[in-house]
Amino acid sequence: MTDARPIAAIVLAAGKGTRMKSQRHKVLHPIAGRPMIEHLLESLAQLQPERMVVIVGDGRDQLEAQLGNRAELALQDPQLGTGHAVQQAQAVLGDFSGDILILYGDVPFVRPETMQAMIERLHRDDDPDVVVLGFEPEDGLQYGRIIAEDGRIAKMVEFRDADAAEKACRLCNSGLMAVRGTALFDLLDKVGNDNAQGEYYLVDIVNVANREGRYCAVISTDDEHEVAGINSRIELASAERRWQGRRRAQVMAxxxxxxxxxxxxxxxxxxxxxxxxxxxxxxxxxxxxxxxxxxxxxxxxxxxxxxxxxxxxxxxxxxxxGSVLEEDARVGNFVEMKKAVLGKGAKANHLTYLGDAEVGAGANIGAGTITCNYDGYFKHKTRIGARAFIGSNSALIAPVNIGADAIVAAGSAVSRDVGDGELRLVRAEQLVKPGWADRFHDAMKKKKKLEGQ
CATH class of the missing domain: 2.160.10.10 (Hexapeptide repeat proteins)
Incomplete structure (x- = not known):
């Protein structure tokens, strides 16, 4: 092993993502509530790269908003292949003499250990200029192939350009590479586009290096899902399912x-x-x-x-x-909280809304209680003291304070502060009219009968 060199990363994210059928940039579609590119960047951050360049195209403004000043952006326009995409980073990294990782924004789950292994392979005594990450999937599909012997790459070939023998090779190209910064752009300058797609393939830097007598190596991952690209909603759902499965196993362990x-x-x-x-x-x-x-x-x-x-x-x-439940607090069925604190041992057992509220320790919130926190223009605070008892079907009209040990009687609409230990009862006087309901029913039945004739 040689002394460590500084690390830079180039993340390709210029694809149009047409298979997603979305106005959102492909790499910003979430997995586990987080844009897929952020999963990749979190893993990359563990290697502490000195520089990071994200290659952008369509949806550039969305990536600028997401990444802020965490990365330098380089525009690929027109889009002439993966080699052409990486070449757009030359203005930023042309004088970088460390190691460069080439990653993909839609391949979000490359482990930091795998990235580190690629970098370390660059530092071995055989001194490769390029390290390619390979894998052996159950079905090679249309992945490019890596023709290698004893870890040395003899040839890289895209599936469309491969012959039958090359297609039979099980070692596939993930697209991920680690390249010496002193070699990358020199090799890219010599890549042509004489191929089935008429594009500048990134993999051809290996073939160029081989022609010049340089050494290129391959290492492999045994987890094909680690290097799986996400290009459609179906693949996005598959990635979510795999992530959730791993996380469930982790939390149980x-x-x-x-x-x-x-x-x-x-x-x-x-x-x-x-x-x-x-x-x-x-x-x-x-x-x-x-x-x-x-x-x-x-x-x-x-x-x-x-x-x-x-x-x-x-x-x-x-x-x-903004919901906070302190020790031993209890929230029951059909209770909603937003930007509210439920103090130690406090309870809201059912059918309650607590918004913009502070509930003291040991307080009891009865069924059907709501904090009326919004007046159509502004949000207001409700404060309920320790051990207060709020009767069922009460409306607390913020801003309002309910004191410690206070009781709000069921069915009350409270719009003024309640002091410590007070009882607040806010109900209209009950009015009783004997026989009124019977007369009403008789009249309605006669009317319905007449209308039915």
Whole structure:
């Protein structure tokens, strides 16, 4: 092994993505709630590259908005093949003398270990100029082939240009490469487009290097899904299914119980503690943190929420962004929270909406209670003190404060603050009219009979 050289990355993302049938850029379609290119960039970040260039074409503005200043963008227009795409990075990396990884924005699940192995292969004593990542799928389909012997590449060939013997080769080209920065653009300058597609193929840098007596090597991954490209909605769904399957296995191995794993869907950043119980048909959106000994009952949806130890939610609970449940708090069926805190041991057992609210420790929120937080123009806050009791079917019209140990009687519409220990009863006087209902029914029955004649 030689001393480490700096690393740069070129990420190809200029394809039109026509098979997606979408106005959204292909590499921005989400897997586990995260754009697929961000999965790739997270893995790449573990290698700490000094430079990163993303090759863009259609949808450039979308990628600019997503990536900000995390990458330099280079435009490929017109699009004349993968070799031509990589060549667009020359203005940025033409003087870069380190190692360059060539990756694809629609191949999002390349492991950092695989990237590192490609870089390390460049540093071996045989001193290759190019390292190609190969794989051996069950069905070679129309992948390009790598003709190699003892790890040295003799020839790279695209499927359309391969003869029968070459197509019989099982070692396929993933498209991913590691190349010496001192060699990449020199080799690309010598690539032609005399092929079935009339394009400048990136793989031809290997053939050019071979003609010049340089050394090119191949390493392989044993997981073909690691290098699977995503070009259609069907492939996107397959990638989601594989990601979810791996994540379910991981959380169970780390101490969570999933009673029906195939029905639970995680986000890319879901964090679970130990002894968490998750019942069937639970969906996690981004930004969820769950502590130890939490129970999430069936048919619940949780996004942007923090659940402390001993919390129980559901079934049929919905926690929206900004929801916080402190230790041993309880949210029951058909309860929705948004930007609200439920204090330690507090309960909202059923049919409740808590929005822009703070609920104190030990408070009890009765069925059918809502915080009226929006006046059509602005959001307002409701604060409920510790151990307060809110009776069923109450409307708390924000901004409003309910004091500690206060009681709001069932059916109240509270628009003014309630002090500590007070009882607030807001109901209209009940009016009784004896016999009125009987007379009403008689009149309606006669009218209906007349109209039916």
């Amino acid at each position: 780390e101490g969570a119980t999933l009673t029906a794993p195939e029905t639970v869907f995680f986000s890319w950043d879901t964090a679970l503690g130990q002894d968490v119980l998750i019942e069937p048909n639970v969906v996690f959106g981004p930004g969820v943190s769950v502590a130890d000994n939490v129970t999430i009952k069936a048919f619940s949806h949780v996004e942007g929420a923090r659940l402390a130890q001993g919390v129980e939610i559901g079934p049929y609970a919905r926690l929206r962004p």
